[in-house]
Amino acid sequence: MLRKKTCVAMLLAGGQGSRLGILTKNVAKPAVPYGGKYRIIDFPLSNCTNSGIDTVGVLTQYQPLELNAYIGSGAPWDLDISNGGVFVLPPYQKGKSGEWYRGTANAIYQNIAFIEQYHPDYVLILSGDHIYKMDYNAMLNYHIRHGADATIAVREVPWEEAPRFGIMNTDSEDRIIEFEEKPKNPKSNKASMGVYIFTWEKLRKYLIDDEADKKSSNDFGKNIIPNMLGDKQALFAYMFSGYWKDVGTIESLWEANMDLLETPMPIDMHDKKWRIFAKNPGMTPHFIAKGAEVTDSLITEGCEVYGNVNHSILFAGVEIEEGASVESSVIMPGSKIKRGAIVRRSIVAENATVGAGAIVGEETGNIAVIGQGVTLPAGVSIPAGEQVDETYTFDTARKE
Amino acid sequence: MKDVMGLIYTGENDARLRELTLTRAIAAMPVAGRYRVIDFLVSSMVNGGIKNIGVIMQKNYHSLMDHLGSGKEWDLHGKINGLHILPPFLTRENVGLYPGLLDAVRSNSNFLVRSKQEIVVLSNSNIIYNARLDELVQHYIDTGADITLMYTKDPSMKRDEYGTYLDLDNSGNVQDVEVMPTHPTYSNCYMQVLVIKRELLNDLADKAVAHGLHSMDKDIILKLVQDKSARINAYEYKGKCWHIDSVQSYFKFNMEVLDPKLRKGLFREDLPVYTKVRDEMPACYGDDPSVINSLIADGCQINGIVENSVLFRGVKIAKDAHVKNCIIMQDGQVHEGAYIENCILDKQAIIKRNARLIGPEAYPIVIGKDVVI
Numbered sequence: 001m002l003r004k005k006t007c008v009a010m011l012l013a014g015g016q017g018s019r020l021g022i023l024t025k026n027v028a029k030p031a032v033p034y035g036g037k038y039r040i041i042d043f044p045l046s047n048c049t050n051s052g053i054d055t056v057g058v059l060t061q062y063q064p065l066e067l068n069a070y071i072g073s074g075a076p077w078d079l080d081i082s083n084g085g086v087f088v089l090p091p092y093q094k095g096k097s098g099e100w101y102r103g104t105a106n107a108i109y110q111n112i113a114f115i116e117q118y119h120p121d122y123v124l125i126l127s128g129d130h131i132y133k134m135d136y137n138a139m140l141n142y143h144i145r146h147g148a149d150a151t152i153a154v155r156e157v158p159w160e161e162a163p164r165f166g167i168m169n170t171d172s173e174d175r176i177i178e179f180e181e182k183p184k185n186p187k188s189n190k191a192s193m194g195v196y197i198f199t200w201e202k203l204r205k206y207l208i209d210d211e212a213d214k215k216s217s218n219d220f221g222k223n224i225i226p227n228m229l230g231d232k233q234a235l236f237a238y239m240f241s242g243y244w245k246d247v248g249t250i251e252s253l254w255e256a257n258m259d260l261l262e263t264p265m266p267i268d269m270h271d272k273k274w275r276i277f278a279k280n281p282g283m284t285p286h287f288i289a290k291g292a293e294v295t296d297s298l299i300t301e302g303c304e305v306y307g308n309v310n311h312s313i314l315f316a317g318v319e320i321e322e323g324a325s326v327e328s329s330v331i332m333p334g335s336k337i338k339r340g341a342i343v344r345r346s347i348v349a350e351n352a353t354v355g356a357g358a359i360v361g362e363e364t365g366n367i368a369v370i371g372q373g374v375t376l377p378a379g380v381s382i383p384a385g386e387q388v389d390e391t392y393t394f395d396t397a398r399k400e
Numbered sequence: 401m402k403d404v405m406g407l408i409y410t411g412e413n414d415a416r417l418r419e420l421t422l423t424r425a426i427a428a429m430p431v432a433g434r435y436r437v438i439d440f441l442v443s444s445m446v447n448g449g450i451k452n453i454g455v456i457m458q459k460n461y462h463s464l465m466d467h468l469g470s471g472k473e474w475d476l477h478g479k480i481n482g483l484h485i486l487p488p489f490l491t492r493e494n495v496g497l498y499p500g501l502l503d504a505v506r507s508n509s510n511f512l513v514r515s516k517q518e519i520v521v522l523s524n525s526n527i528i529y530n531a532r533l534d535e536l537v538q539h540y541i542d543t544g545a546d547i548t549l550m551y552t553k554d555p556s557m558k559r560d561e562y563g564t565y566l567d568l569d570n571s572g573n574v575q576d577v578e579v580m581p582t583h584p585t586y587s588n589c590y591m592q593v594l595v596i597k598r599e600l601l602n603d604l605a606d607k608a609v610a611h612g613l614h615s616m617d618k619d620i621i622l623k624l625v626q627d628k629s630a631r632i633n634a635y636e637y638k639g640k641c642w643h644i645d646s647v648q649s650y651f652k653f654n655m656e657v658l659d660p661k662l663r664k665g666l667f668r669e670d671l672p673v674y675t676k677v678r679d680e681m682p683a684c685y686g687d688d689p690s691v692i693n694s695l696i697a698d699g700c701q702i703n704g705i706v707e708n709s710v711l712f713r714g715v716k717i718a719k720d721a722h723v724k725n726c727i728i729m730q731d732g733q734v735h736e737g738a739y740i741e742n743c744i745l746d747k748q749a750i751i752k753r754n755a756r757l758i759g760p761e762a763y764p765i766v767i768g769k770d771v772v773i
Contacts, residue, residue, distance in 0.1 A: 036682035037698070075472065076677075269681040270699070280677040284667050285433030285697035285711070287660065294691055300682035300698055301434075304660070313682070 030128025103218030165191035411458030448533030500614025524592035
């Protein structure tokens with residue numbers, strides 16, 4: 001028998017993240033690189049470690065290879081321990097049945113046996129879609145103090161944006177009285193962050209009931225939470241006021257990266273007491289050559305900069321050749337920007353090459369994206385908002 | 401290379417490194433922005449397939465132990481083999497301070513006896529190299545020598561009154577050895593890395609120490625060559641190497657890795673150099689910094705001017721500060737309006753507002769750990 005854990009975390013990492021376009025063609029959304037040396041999943045995993053939660057199940061199903069390899073033994077997050085640790089949980093065959101995860105609630109339902117091994121009192125449900133630093137332990141204490149059956153983390157959003165979110169209507173004691181998914185006329189601006197703590201006994205019962213309901217779409221937001229509210233269970237909203245960013249679209253992923261270049265940084269990444277851990281590629285410090293110009297940027301290990309970089313983020317091993325210019329862009333690991341190329345308001349995915357003199361993106365307009373491993377021929381021009389993968393036909397006539 | 405183990409000795413003389421080695425062994429000296437000298441040796445061994453490595457500690461070994469930890473970064477935290485830290489301990493035969501390499505080997509003969517591998521790669525820890533040690537061992541096996549020494553023809557390694565030099569015949573057998581000659585006659589500089597059978601090393605060390613001898617080079621290698629009682633040959637390391645034994649040579653190494661060609665030769669893609677990870681965010685550049693020809697580690701915050709310098713993790717350069725030809729170790733700070741040139745700042749050193757410090761190029765100023773100026 002495994003030793004009892006007070007709280008086990010379950011991280012839903014199975015979504016495709018189709019709104020990230022070609023960036024999630026080969027990788028699951030939580031494995032998408034962010035902030036110069038991280039991947040999105042580093043944030044919830046590091047939050048768990050920093051919150052003292054040492055048992056985490058990561059539920060995967062879409063393009064799991066890169067994510068699995070990245071998580072590995074869990075060592076970067078100190079989750080390579082013998083009593084607990086991080087576990088990758090893909091769907092598996094059970095007796096006569098075996099099926100994909102049908103929804104967020106179904107994914108947890110299919111892993112009841114995993115959770116039960118630890119006899120937890122509480123289960124923390126997370127998603128791999130957001131950039132934020134949060135003390136889950138403080139939220140757990142809140143949950144216990146209120147004797148809640150479920151606690152949902154919320155943050156106040158601008159009223160005009162409220163119709164885009166799942167909104168919690170609460171009483172003066174922060175008890176949730178109503179949940180509205182994307183309401184046209186919101187009564188509150190407390191938006192759900194997709195972070196839940198449940199008292200495990202309660203959640204277990206609702207998961208089993210939900211599974212028996214053939215009409216259910218087996219989703220936390222659509223089914224479990226409304227069902228619990230309908231039964232007058234004690235659901236509380238936990239207010240979170242720090243930095244939180246959904247990185248579900250190309251524009252928001254780009255914005256979230258650019259946020260790190262603000263002074264002061266809206267999310268304190270230098271805080272030694274709440275480090276964000278990541279797998280380290282083990283490269284030399286980066287090199288800035290004579291003649292290079294770097295301003296207002298984040299640059300990490302293994303980069304070699306001979307050209308100009310302004311207001312941009314360079315991941316490990318990126319090379320910027322002489323005369324190349326990178327502006328307001330995100331260049332992911334191992335990519336090369338050749339001599340004289342201009343990259344503006346763009347995301348260049350891993351191991352891509354922007355050929356000499358090529359022009360990517362424009363000063364205004366939507367973000368241009370160069371896909372993983374793509375080689376842009378010299379001299380081509382990619383307009384704002386384009387997504388370039390291997391199948392893209394280069395229109396050389398479109399040159400500026 | 402299941403049959404090969406590594407043994408690293410870290411007790412070299414460090415007097416000429418001044419304050420830099422007050423609290424650490426040469427092996428633990430921070431270099432190239434994020435590494436320690438020993439990273440190169442341990443990584444070379446690991447890349448060469450060696451999975452059982454002992455590190456003989458001598459004095460000031462806390463910082464080295466802290467750095468190596470369980471050996472996880474080098475994948476040396478296995479059950480069967482792994483990284484073994486061998487601190488000096490007091491026994492009847494062992495008074496704690498080793499007079500020489502042989503005494504150190506003998507004091508740790510238990511580790512040798514318990515190890516299962518037949519062949520040992522023995523290395524000092526004050527020369528930085530990144531070698532194909534598997535090729536060195538293959539050379540040793542193929543030639544059937546009793547001992548194979550690794551050497552370099554790198555002219556920068558040849559210095560008066562220092563080092564050990566080899567005279568070789570056409571097939572690479574050692575004909576003569578010079579130990580610390582006033583003016584070396586031979587240009588083959590022994591790199592203090594050798595391959596030997598585990599049992600032979602144990603035997604030789606035991607006998608030598610029993611006869612009051614301490615020096616591996618003088619009392620074993622030179623003697624065996626002179627007596628012709630063993631076959632000693634040599635293997636040439638063709639890469640660049642650096643002897644870190646003085647403030648000047650330490651400074652020079654760090655300045656040389658700024659050269660992209662030398663850097664790529666040392667940090668080869670096929671021979672990665674592993675080190676302890678600190679989980680710092682990428683370096684942040686402010687609105688108007690100016691950085692020329694410098695290596696900058698993660699966690700740095702750069703707002704001033706940095707020229708020909710190596711900045712370790714977490715260094716802060718304020719606006720209008722100017723840093724030229726400097727090495728600034730972990731968490732160092734240079735405040736507004738300060739100007740420093742040819743300086744080595746040890747960990748957490750702080751140069752306050754408007755201070756000026758200019759060292760001569762040939763004799764860089766060393767600012768000790770935690771010092772505030």
